[in-house]
Amino acid sequence: MHRFAPTPYAPWYFASVAAFMIPTGIQSVMLSYLLAIELHQPASRFGITQMLGQLPVLVLLVFGGWLADRVDPRRLLIGLQAGAALMPTLLAAALWRGQVGETLVLMYAVVWGVFSAFAIPARDGLLNRVAGGQVQRMVTLATGVQVTTQMLGQALGGRAGHWGPIGVLLAQALVLLAGAFAAARLPAGAHSGTGAPRESMWREIGGGLALLFSDSTIRATFLLICSMGVFFAGVMVVLIPLAVRDLYTGGAQQIALGLIAFGVGTLVSIATMIRLGGVRRPGRALCLSQFAGCAALTPIALASPAWVFYLSVFVWGLCGGVAMTMSRTIMQENAPAAYRSRVMAAFSLGGTGGAPIGSLLMGFAIGSLGVRWAVVIPIVGVAMSTLAVMATHGLWRVPSRSRP
Numbered sequence: 001m002h003r004f005a006p007t008p009y010a011p012w013y014f015a016s017v018a019a020f021m022i023p024t025g026i027q028s029v030m031l032s033y034l035l036a037i038e039l040h041q042p043a044s045r046f047g048i049t050q051m052l053g054q055l056p057v058l059v060l061l062v063f064g065g066w067l068a069d070r071v072d073p074r075r076l077l078i079g080l081q082a083g084a085a086l087m088p089t090l091l092a093a094a095l096w097r098g099q100v101g102e103t104l105v106l107m108y109a110v111v112w113g114v115f116s117a118f119a120i121p122a123r124d125g126l127l128n129r130v131a132g133g134q135v136q137r138m139v140t141l142a143t144g145v146q147v148t149t150q151m152l153g154q155a156l157g158g159r160a161g162h163w164g165p166i167g168v169l170l171a172q173a174l175v176l177l178a179g180a181f182a183a184a185r186l187p188a189g190a191h192s193g194t195g196a197p198r199e200s201m202w203r204e205i206g207g208g209l210a211l212l213f214s215d216s217t218i219r220a221t222f223l224l225i226c227s228m229g230v231f232f233a234g235v236m237v238v239l240i241p242l243a244v245r246d247l248y249t250g251g252a253q254q255i256a257l258g259l260i261a262f263g264v265g266t267l268v269s270i271a272t273m274i275r276l277g278g279v280r281r282p283g284r285a286l287c288l289s290q291f292a293g294c295a296a297l298t299p300i301a302l303a304s305p306a307w308v309f310y311l312s313v314f315v316w317g318l319c320g321g322v323a324m325t326m327s328r329t330i331m332q333e334n335a336p337a338a339y340r341s342r343v344m345a346a347f348s349l350g351g352t353g354g355a356p357i358g359s360l361l362m363g364f365a366i367g368s369l370g371v372r373w374a375v376v377i378p379i380v381g382v383a384m385s386t387l388a389v390m391a392t393h394g395l396w397r398v399p400s401r402s403r404p
Helices: 009-037 043-070 073-084 086-094 102-130 135-157 163-185 199-214 216-248 254-274 282-301 307-334 337-352 355-369 376-392
Strands: none
Touching: 009 043, 009 073, 009 102, 009 135, 009 163, 009 216, 009 254, 043 102, 043 216, 043 337, 043 376, 073 102, 073 163, 073 376, 086 102, 086 163, 086 355, 102 163, 102 307, 102 337, 135 254, 135 307, 135 337, 199 337, 216 254, 216 282, 216 307, 216 337, 216 376, 254 355, 282 307, 282 376, 307 337, 355 376
8 A cells, every 4th residue: 555645734623624514413413402302393394494504505506616616715724614603603692591492493504515515626626736746645544534523523423412502502603713724734835726817706616517517427426416415305304303312202412313323334444445445437436335324224214123224325325435535536636726626626526505495305204204215315316317327327347546
């Protein structure tokens, strides 16, 4: 195995990832806890609220990618991390005064979606600067840091039922401020388009989208990411909390346990890939992980005890770790430098931006069919979309371009 030798800025990059993902983990548990347990929203309304919280990513992510290509993404991250600390602070103050209702919780979700829409492409645009030519290894390690620290945030969020939500929200705000400090230590520099004549925002966004659909490898990967966004990412944030509540009568700790089980599975698969030193055919690994994820969900559709549910979610996370790492690697390696933030914004748009659709669909499906029958929808959706991409694109044969 060849030695991994990124630039000296890599530790600060990992720190900035952690300072984004710990609050993300807190957010995922706190939002579900406040909606499903404290406010006890029915399944359909729960799905709508989750969708509205994710909608800013769908609407704004492409603009976030354009902005990260036109300004220094380091400075953008500093401002975003510091500004995002305001909303959990305000929500904590409202809780202390006993003035929290559905509207304020929805604002908490929507503001986080706006922050994510601009922070995700800025962070992704910086990855190649600190990778030292070893993109796949850097992506794998960054994904490992992302999953580990998100689980830490979920564990903190899971203590809301015992510690009270105010302390957890203030911890979220402090970590976001620490992220601004970490971002300030990343390499400064002009945007990736330095030296090129500036075009209008719409023309530049159109150029990124044109590349997305003109390159067959990027296009095929993007289609699978869209499928994952709708049928996995969007489904997960509704399925796990409502399954815990409706099937196993759990609370905040059990919701956190389900999300952490997914994260542990993801982390195990990432650690395995790090140990292997890279994957020669990332497209093949991506397709196989999609089918394996469908198989992992199948036991949830059966009358399974709680431990089987958590085990299924763990295996689902194993598959998700492979899918996230391989899809991101393919996009990072095949996107030209001048378009990288916009292409990676499209990558996130397919995954995170597709989630509102999946959340809305799953909320109504669970409300109408119940948890066990509703699980059939993501199983069939992912399997059919993966088969369609394999039949029409050469993604199965795509090699890695990273040096080992």
